[in-house]
Amino acid sequence: MGPTTETTTEPVVDPATSAPARTKPPAPPTTANQRRAQRGSAAGLLANLALILYFAFSLLPVLFIVALSLKTNAEQTTTYLWFTPTLENYQTVLGLGDGGSSYVRFFFASLATSTGAVLVSLLIGIPAAYAAARYRFKGSEDLMFTLLSFRFAPELVVIIPLGVIYQQIGLYDTIFGMVWVLQLVTMPLVVWILRSFFQDLPAELEEAALLDGYTRRQAFLKIVLPLVRPGIAAVCLLAFIFAWNNFIFPFTLTSGDAQTVTVSSLAFLGGNQVRFNLVAAGAVMAVLPPLVLALCIQRYLVRGLSFGAVKG
């Protein structure tokens, strides 16, 4: 923005008159402006500082767990951040050293049950959410509320009858049984979140597709479904996290074959020594699947999490 460019781009300007302009400094900002700018930058600095502090505050537990997972038995309760790192805990958890751990098996059980629960709830939940958004009938709101009540009713209330029933019909400690029960956790989430996405889409889009000559199913698959993809991505991740983190159902309904990582970590706390470092190593690895999933669908995620909230 210098005066030099001014003179070079405008050759018609007389050099005699433009010469002083070249040396003239830019107009000094008024004192009021200066003060405002200073105050603005000071406030900005404070805001940034606050953000950095909050950032550190919220990431500290993560850092702490990662650090803990790298500590030896001796150092796990005696040090904070200065210690001799070791990968020994990971080896132990994965059973690489003495081959005594079944963490990998639990890990895959977790993966299978969570993925299964998410798939089942998507398969049933997407059409259910669509129907709930489009068709009003007597009792439809009651039905939706009942579905929601699965979410806020404490799991502990149903856990004993559920355990008995599972024992009796042979679903105890099976992947199928776990998918079935975890789906109770994820389904309401899927239906309720996706319903608001479907409601935000004008019904006239489908009506237009119908008149274009598409069947109802085609109108749904070709027009509506692609438009709620961000919502599906978001709800996918949320449901997966909820299923993955669930503790009480695998704790009471599995004992070995279908046990998940959340429950299996307990084993490190029992016995003759409390091994917080092993629990930490297991937890760090257990974070990976939701993290990877989040990264994979990141593209849709931000849009998806905010899209349903505001009517466009």
Added chain:
Amino acid sequence: MATIDVRSVRKTFGKLVALDDVSFSVNDGEFFCLLGPSGAGKTTTLKSIAGLVQPDSGEVWLGGQDAGDIEPNHRNLAMCFESYALYPQHNVFDNMASPLRSPVLRLPDAEVRERVGRTAEMLGVGHLLDRGVDQLSNGQRQRVALGRVLVRPANAYLLDEPLAHLDAKLRTSMRAELKRIAHGELNTTTVYVTHDYVEALSLADRIGVIKDGRILQVGTPQQVWDTPETAFVAQAFGKPRISFVSGGLVSDNGTIRFISSDGAITIPVPGLDTGAAAGESVRIGIRPRDLVLHTGAGDQPASHERLDGVVYVLEHLGRQTEVTVRIGESLVSVVAPRGDVGGLAVDDKVSLLLDPATVHVFGDSDDGRRLTR
């Protein structure tokens, strides 16, 4: 191409009666306009024809066949939605190509390109084919929505306010274009919904005036203009609006005259229906262009009545001036050439000349029936 028969269709949404015994028929190749204020049930009527709204009772017949059991996608109707209803994930081309690629038509790619290109060119959106729908202005979206209709062969076109969101200039030119397409090139049966009486008068073969879910009158533009069946229909056409004066009929030596409630206006009303008798309270409608501002010079024609009043409002609209004249307690509008009102000011005395044969007489309410032949 097909005929459309709407037979006693009734539709309620909860307590709201959207359509109440709506019946009309549209002939093959006819351009039928449904004119009414917002909330009159125009869109619901269109959607009933399309099969998107299930009537509570009554039937819709298409091409001489009861369409009650035909799904919307098999009715072969093309509809232009007031909200455009364009597919946001598709670009303009794919939006317009959508009906051509559907399982019902499934045209070969080359023909799809050819048809979409031609229609887009005609609607002036040919250069936008690659654009996303979200990159279009409202006027462009509306034209794309119209294009998605005109691009395909159909039994009938259902157009819901297809020009409403265009700017005034474009609306006029598109109206002319639409008229050319509808009456010339395609000659497809069309039901056109609008609240703009100019569109209805200029485009329609016949007009149906709808209000509060009821069809008030169906007729050619000439018929609804010349012989409106109710006061509401008379009011729906023309700007400035028709002026109404309330009063009663009295018998005067065998002829029946109208006297306004305040007695300030008294004119003979020829051509009354046999049903109308002296003593009945009525209101008369006078179209602003049937009145002549009497400037004093020259004699008044024998057939004309003279009404005296004072200027109430003057609105200069270019070449013409809209003058509202107060006669007694009634306000009457008249449109006069600019030159005739040169020296006029508010509260000046003026005279109006009126041919009694042009006066419309209605029962004394908005729903009042026409009493003149």
